[in-house]
Amino acid sequence: MVRLGGTFSLKRRVRGGRIAVTALVAAGLVLVPAGASAEKARPGTGLEALAGKRILLSNDDSVQAAQEDGADGRGLYILRKALCEARADVIVVGPWRQQSGRGRAISTAPQVRLAPPVRIPAEYAGDCATAPSRGLVMGACASAGPCAPDSASVTPADSVDLALGAFLPRRPGWSGGPDLVMSGTNSGANTDIAVNMSGTVGATTAAAERGVPAVAVSANGPGGPIAPPTDRTYEVSAGYAAKVAARLLARRDAAERLGREKLMLNINVPHVAEGGRTPSPRWTRMGDTPLGRITYVPDGAGGYRIGFTAADPDTRFDPRSDTAALRDGHISIGAISVDRTADPKWLRSLHLTR
Template sequence: MPRSRLVALAIAAIATLVAGLLVSTAGASSAKPPANVAGLKIMLTNDDSVQGAKADGSDGAGLYELRKALCAAGADVIVVGPWGQQSGQGGRITTDRATGLTVSPVTPPEAYAGDCADAESGGHVYGVCNSNTPCDADSKSASPADTVRIGTQNFLPATVWPEGPDLVLAGINWGQNVGTVVSHSGTTNAAVTAHELGFPAIALSEEFDLIPCAVQGVNCPTYAPGAAFTVKLIGKLRAAKLLKPSTLLNVNFPFIADGEKAGKPALNVLGNGDMVEIAWTGAATVETGGTYMLGFPTDRKSTNKNADTEALRANRISIVAMDGDWSITSPSKQLTAIVKALG
């Protein structure tokens, strides 16, 4: 069956599943597989780091909240994440032949220390650095894509899971990853890398009110509700037999301000706009060039139908089914004719 047909079938199945998340499961047939995560071998990564020390939650709190929820629901979770902050790194991989990637054990923050003590594989947490010695405070971090490659292809098969994980999760990220920013996101590209290597994968991010969160430490992601939803989503995917290599999802949780209400989950497409569009400011001349400094992000609404950016603005949990394939299956007649004429 052509790849495009397989992807279409997978997206249709996921659309049905998302619709099912909106209704009660009471009266469901007992013959169906259980909608839970018990026993699933899950590798957890992110692009915020495995440190989990900052009060605003920007250096891994989302990862630890997700780990807590998954282990409480019976999943077997191991973290293999970037040693340090790697936001905006896209799918970058390390190609330095002189300096390798070292996987070092990490002690979880005190608040999360015992969350996975009963996990079958021990609930270990590891950080990955670009170093030939154990990671320390001065170590350069591996990228999110590095952690997925080294985790699924080398470290986990050699230590605990010969076949690798059943599922790779990236997140929950500090800040939304929707619209045009997705191709630059370390979170989403960690999931894309896992998909490329043949594993079902989900990227998870939570919207923030950027300036109040970054400057004042208010209106930041809380993570726990998103983590609880993720457990439910994975259970539903498992029951529908959708934890397979063709499954690649990008999930974003809305920021719900005081007085606002959360909307229903929605199956969307990537928007053609952005909610955190990078802007640079500076001055330059033809003769000398110039220096540009990172400015305050701008906001550009999407104009395409059913965009994830607009769903998030409406306080809905946005779920985008992706295929990780940049190619066009039906190129234009003009391009086809040009290529043919070049022969």
């Protein structure tokens, strides 16, 4: 059991707007342009750069993976499998239950616990059997007692904070922390202004705040940005994310710079049909036009039903944006920063400090 006493506060700091590309390109993390073959553009190191690397994996969909449609953690286990196949040493610490939309939120419970999940899909149980940590999976619940099926969950950011600050330092071989934190693969896209509410990105934000390089991975379902992805889409997402992780960790200076500058990589993968080709990646910026919006419809009894309305098919997106990349059928990859600072000259012209 890991106990946290008292109260604490962390600012939710995920900057929207400009994507910090230059630093990553200068550091050697040059990714595949749209229209090119991901396989042909892969660097000479390939996935072998992941061998022996310590990767903390989290998500916001829970560690249970009990839903048949794969909406509550199946993407995490498929990504875990891909990383372990590349001989990375993976430990999972994630929310006990579904925590989508929690952003960088923190829990207020005075105590939390870590425990193996109630259910791990049998098909993924042996994926990391030969790794030093054997693919350990721990769920974080908000409870003074043992985690039960109905226990409240901590947030995705809590999971990463707990792992980095208390759990991993006590693990043999992990006292120096992970080489990389990955969050996903999320069920549903995390693009444009939705990034600010994303628990998947919130988990990587917690890592970036500590200077640990981090990558968020999300995927579209066949019915749009909030539909659960198919296993084929999860597999494509995991394969591409593993390549990105390998490229990053093959250049230690790039990984260190990502952490030092408190940047996160944000990957989004469109729906991939069964038997369909892997989409080509496109380097993007965070858009400001969403693929859809949460809606509130009066229920006639004084309340509102919560729903989701997809963007009109004729909506024009910034062609450089993550939303446009997904709409065009490309994998979107971009960088976002913990630092939300803006310094527009027009505000300074108001002389607000006088």
